[in-house]
Amino acid sequence: MSLRARLTLLSPALLLLSAADEPLLVPDVSQREVEIQYSFTGADLLLFGAIVYPGGKQPKKPADILVVLKGPDQSIIMREKQKVAGIWVNADTARFRSAPSFYAIASSRPIDEVVDERTAAIYEMGVDKLQLSPSSLNDSAELDRFQAGLIDLRERAGLYVERPGTVEITQGVLYRARLPLSARVIVGDYTAETFLVQDGRVVAAAVRDITIRKSGFERFMAVAAEQWPFLYGLTAIALAVGMGWTAGAVARRF
């Protein structure tokens, strides 16, 4: 992620931090780097931190915490199957310019009890509040249908996750949440955003970056397939011929 993009993400947090009488969030994650290796079947990320109130004075009404883990945005084309002449074929399409490849949210209470619709939309709190930036000429009913389809698809793949009521807040100052990373996540820069909400208003926010990358052999394979396709193809062929021939030669001996 570019520096500029990081700054844009940080700016709401910076603005909030500048006010001295506002509380402060000190967040952290269990893993700053997630490595995808041969046995990768997903991971559990622990997002935790402390809420620092000015002067150590906690508000009478307990505040809420929302934690959002987000993957790189993707430009996608969605296709919808319809029955045409007896068979199911891709008929309708819609394009979205910025669909997050991964999105997980955890909150200390159900999201609609913590924030109102408007705030949720502004901060993209909840899978139904994601701003996907449609770029095709579909009417809004169609777009809603496609968006619901995308959410359903990705929720079942473990790529969009909502865990309301799972953020634990200890004695009003320490919070912790666990979010699952599916095995199907793509590599790239992820962000973990934490929001402190008081009376439906976001009073503090902070961001931590997480990098997900393939490592070792898996990284080498993925890079080789992209960078040296000819050698990669040759290897695949040599492997197939070699193994087939060896098996034949071994079998002839018995």
Add this chain to the structure above:
Amino acid sequence: MDLYLPVANLSVNALVIIALGGVVGLLSGMFGVGGGFLTTPLLIFYGIPPTVAAASAASQVTGASVSGVVTHMARGTVDVRMGGVLIAGGVVGASIGVFLFRLLQAVGQIDTMIGILYVLMLGGIGILMAKESIQALVALKTGKRLAARKRRHHPLVAALPMRWRFYRSGLYISPLAPLLLGMATGILTMLLGVGGGFILVPAMLYLLGMTTQSVVGTSLFQILFVTMATTMMHAMTTKAVDLVLAMLLLIGSVTGAQIGTRISMSVRPEYLRILLSAIVLLVAARMALGLGFRPDEIYTVEVR
């Protein structure tokens, strides 16, 4: 045992994939076919993206056909000249296949096309095979011998200009006929990840009128080289060949193929063929249902 596939971007149970390769290899050893027609749909069924499935299945067919080609070469049952013409056609066909693949991918109809092609191809060949093997079986039971089919090529083949001699096949025909045949199978190999032996063997027998002895060896010879070319083209264009996936499939299939060959020697070929046609028809029926029934996933996402 979970293993992460670096190109497909998901983890699979390695033992399931090896077993899948083993079953396909067993069948390919028993029936003398590549088995790609089973690998691709099964991989898709398991959740592997269709492109990766088709691209990686091709290399499995290469592995499964190597030892067959070695055996047939030693026996002298490969018409290298005929095979060469078929391969030339196959490579051209595969290049056309690349173009079609991209076109269909761009308009979003590749999955449907793969489905329809499977149903038509497997359905047609399966019915033909079933009919023939039932006739053979009836003849076997009643003790009546079937009138030997007269070996001659199709009148259309005879009409083509320029004739070459193919000694091993016992033919004096235009090379354009096997070239076109090779092209058709090349396209199928690229689109479906199948070797094309299904189309090739009956076409060589009934359209070209080749001698039965050289048909299987020559078709394996063609399949070997065309699947190699296809793997390369996939690696260069779609970049969807997953070496880990191919490796797992190969481990299973080369082992299975050897066991299959042993079994095939102790079972009557008539029974083998009727079993094969049943399997083929079953796969075709499953694919047809897949096209007609409401699919599990109405939506698909493609990343640009």
